[in-house]
Amino acid sequence: MKKYFFLVIALLVFASFISIQENYFTQLVKEKAENYTLNNYPEKVYVHTDKPYYTLGDDIWFSAYLVNGVTHTKSKKSNLLYAEFINDKDSIIVQEKLFMNDVNTAGNFKISKKLSPGKYLIRAYTNYMRNENPEYFFQKEISILSLDTKKTIVKTSQIPTTKNKAKPFKPTLNFYPEGGYLINDLKNAVTIKLKDPFFDDVPITISILDNENHFITDLTTTKFGLGLFYLQPEQDKTYYALVNIEGNEYKYQLPKSLEKGYTLNALNNGKDLLINLQSNLKQGLFGTSLVIHQRGKLIYNASQTTQKLNQNLKIKNDDLKNGVIHITLFNPERKPVCQRLVFINNLNNNATVNITKPKDYYGSRKEVTLNLNVKNKDQQNLVSNLSMSVLDLNAYPENSKEENIKTWLLLNSDVRGKIKNPGYFFEKENDRERTYLLDLIMRTNGWRRFTWPNLLYNTKNKPEFEIEKGITISGKTLAMKSPYGIKSVPTRFTFMGKKIIQEPILKSNLRGKFSYGPYIFFDSIPVLLEARLTDFKSKESKDRNVLIIQDKGKGSPKVLRDTLFKNTNKEADITAFLNYENYLKELDAAFKQQQYVLDEIVISTTLKDKESEREDEMDARTSYGGSFRRFDATEDSFSATALELLYNMQGVIIEQDSVYVRNQGSTTVPLILFDEAPIDVTELSTIPASSVSFIDLLVGSESAIFTNSGAVVSMYSKTGNALRKNVKRKPGIIDFKAVGFYTAKEFYAPDHINGVEEQTKADIRTTLHWVPKIKTKTTGDVSIKFFTSDSKSNYLIQVEGITENGTPVYGTSKIIVE
Known part of the structure; x- marks a missing residue:
């Protein structure tokens, strides 16, 4: 009887201890998540370019977007964005500093004719983003081509096929148990992926057998080499997959199952997010914690206080925003043991870009008027920031599967690795096959933005790379003579532009450091930096014996090419583009022969x-x-x-x-x-x-x-x-040109009604029109006007951007020039 009594007391004490731990952990998660979303939120960048590839001598026109990584609204942190054009040797050819006083701003890179054709990168980031891994930067591969076909070598990935295979090859097959692990005696969902591109569109039958060669189940892969099967492992058994390709059998061992543990299963049925938790431990799910968030914002955070072996949870999709949901189950020791990503695409959250025009068919050099607006599901106009390009489809065939602002912000920016052809999953709304395939992809990817141990237990406060609100001029002051020690002295900073502006005198600190700014100015301005040992009233020459060393920053971050989303242009498309560009070049040459131009x-x-x-x-x-x-x-x-x-x-x-x-x-x-x-x-x-x-x-x-x-x-x-x-360097003074924010050039748009110069030259634009910044309002449409060119072709109108409340939008339309 006493033993029973003491056992009950011990269990009550243990339960009380666990309850205190649970309350502490759920509160810790809540506090850290709130701090992340309100104060330590990341920034995301997206760059919309006017077209997918270019020739030597072209301009790359782009619009750069900077948003809060949690809400996708305007970031309240950085006002300075770095945009870089990088060659295939990872050298930065051009770096622009862009002023982000709104969600998006214009920029452009001039492609020198002296560059070599090849694969170049556009990279964009803020200084604050450098506190994370460079893999979080926006990177896009750009093909630079030459109209001289001897210089341009078109390279495409060689995909093995039944026709070109010299010998059989064993494909790479990966297994992804839902939640992370196979657990004995519990039903587990397992996703498979054949990684070789050949299997993206070729279905393959796969059989699952145990170590005694007993048949368990089989499956047929779908698009992208993906497939799904269910398995309930038994103790002391192992399992393998058998793949038969053209008479050749390949064997793959499944991950070994754990004797004890937990499983996490999630299903998005379109209306609800259904979650099932199971355990084969004696105490069941007791002491575990389930945390669900979207981009850091908590959706669910609770601990299990009973010894249930099985628990179900239902969350309505109407309560969720669109994008990636991250589900994590923590064990009683507060270690994440199961994780799962789910994509939410609630049509009620979507906004639509509407592009209207008076007609679809136009003649050469005729004016086109487009009316744009963005509406929600209730057909209410929304405030949004957009950018628009109009492309010649003879030069750039439409590729609706490529990355756009919607696929980037909602999908690729939040998952580990890159999902290729992401536009495929957004081409058709409510398409069950694409929804299923995207869920399989979610099962094979991990959350990339933060790790739980780092979020919950990292005590680092001040970031290494600070938020930049503008241009800062900083440096340090040293003694002019040996031993060149640090000097805390008065400094003065002066703008020497059209109007001379002198800043108040600032004394460098005990480490000799000084900093002026942040300033907002564009292009370059001559400036003076001065320092004195005592004060600026002194006329003594020895008072100028101060060495001023200007800070040069920490250099550009390392280029990581394995994280960028690559240009997926087909060889046939590029060849057609080069032929079309050469045709336009000949057309221009013939036009020039008729007159002086x-x-x-x-x-x-x-x-x-x-x-x-x-x-x-x-x-x-x-x-x-x-x-x-x-x-x-x-x-x-x-x-x-x-x-x-x-x-x-x-x-x-x-x-x-x-x-x-x-x-x-x-x-x-x-x-x-x-x-x-x-x-x-x-x-x-x-x-x-x-x-x-x-x-x-x-x-x-x-x-x-x-x-x-x-x-x-x-x-x-x-x-x-x-x-x-x-370069003037005197004791106690340095002068130089301070580089400000870049001022983007204006896209050349001819006026075929009032223009005089336009009448004397051929108009052969492949980018028919480019508008880097369009602001829609709640009061009505925005009108955009431009002229067609001399090229008779079909033209694709692409509009992308983001609403004031953080909903990314992408829309297209077409016109025909006869």
Whole structure:
């Protein structure tokens, strides 16, 4: 009797202890999740480009979107966005700083004709996003092509087929038990995936057998090589899958089942999210906690206080936002033991882009008027920020399966890895097959934004990379003479533009650090930074013996290519595009033969070709004549310093403040010349890019007239011997051009009614029109007007963006030019 009494008391004490733990854990989850969504929310970036691929000399027109990663509304954190154009050697060719005073803003990259065709990247991020892994940055692969078919090599992935296979190959087959593990004596759902692209559209029958070769079940794969079966493992048994491909059998071992544990099953039936939890432990689900969130915002957070072996939960879809739901079951030790992703697509949450036009058919050079609005399910107009491109379908065949802002924000930005052809799942609403396939994909992917241990127990407070509200000018002050110690002294910062603006005097701190800003200004402005040992009233020259070192930032983040979503253009599409572009080029040439024309700026056909003149001018500046590796800096309008110009040079590698040259497999530190006078690499950051005329790279025997190191980077100023003129360094003062936010160029849209110049040249735009920023309102439609070109074709109108309340939208329409 006493033993029974003490046993009851012990159980009550244990239950009380567990209850206290449960209350503590659920409260911890609630507090950490609220802090994440309100204060530590991530930022997401998306970039809409005007078209999928380009030719040398083109402009890449884009609209960059920056949103709160939880709500998808305007982020209240960063006002500065970095957009980068990166070559296949991971060198940043161009970096733009964009001012984000709204959800989206315009930008553009000029593709130099001197670049090599290939696969380039567009990458965009904020400084605050650098606190996470670079895999969270937006990255998009862009194909740059040459109309010279000898230079453009079209590469497509070779998919093995029954016709081109030289010998049988064993495909990769992965197993994904729902929740994470197979558990003995519990029914488990298992998703399979054949990873080889050949099986994306080829169904394969797979049999499941046990270690005694007893048949358990079979299944046939669906699109993307996916499939699903159910298995209730038995103790002391193992299981394998048998795949038969064209008479060849391949055997795959299933993951070994656990003797004890938990299972988590979830089903979205369109109306409700149904969740089932099971356990084969003696205490059942007692002490476990179930947490459900969407992008960090809690949906469900509760602990199990009974010894049930089985529990069901139903959540109405009407209460959920669209996007990825993350379900996690924690064991009594507060470790996540089961996890599952579910995609919610509640049609009541959707918003629709409506594109209306007076007619579908137009003649050449005729005005088109489009009316745009965004409506919810109740047909109410919504405030939204949009961007629009109009593409020639002869050049760019429609690909409704590619990434857009809707697929990125709701799907790919929140799952580990990249889901290819994501637009496929949004092409048709309420399509049961696509909904099923997307659920299979959810079963094979993990949540990417945070890990539970990091969210719940990480005590790190201050992020390494701060939120940037504008342009900051910072640095440190040191003693001019040995031992060059840190000095806390008065500093002064002055804008030397059309209007001189002097900031209040600021004393550098005990570590010699000072910081001015954040400022909002565009392009470049001359500035002065000054420091004095005592004060600025002193006339003593020794009072100027202060060394000012300007901060140069922490460099650009590492490029991670395995996380980007790749350009999925087919070889036939690219070949057709090149043929069409060449046809348009011939059309333009025939038009020019009929009359003297204007080519960007007025030139006469009787004048010497300007490119040849420019080349002769550059050759005349050097002591060695021409160079095979030359960059004309006058074609660059993005770089701020001479160092940044070097990103345009093939074979030149820049790491922080160091410059290397790669030639014939070896890497060399080059001699750097400015107007053929040696300078230190650190001085390149102080020379404005606008003062540089051109750069030559000399390697091997070409460099022998200057050095025996094997490599020379030779820069030439626009005025000659201008280094000291452009870079002024005196004790206690430095002056330079502060680089502000980038001002995007305006897309050229001809006026065929009032324009005079337009009458003298062919109009052969493949991007018929581009509008990087459109603001819709609740009061009515927004009108967009443009003219058709000389190309008779079908044109695709693409509109994407996001509503004020964070709903991403994507819509298309077409016009025909006869």
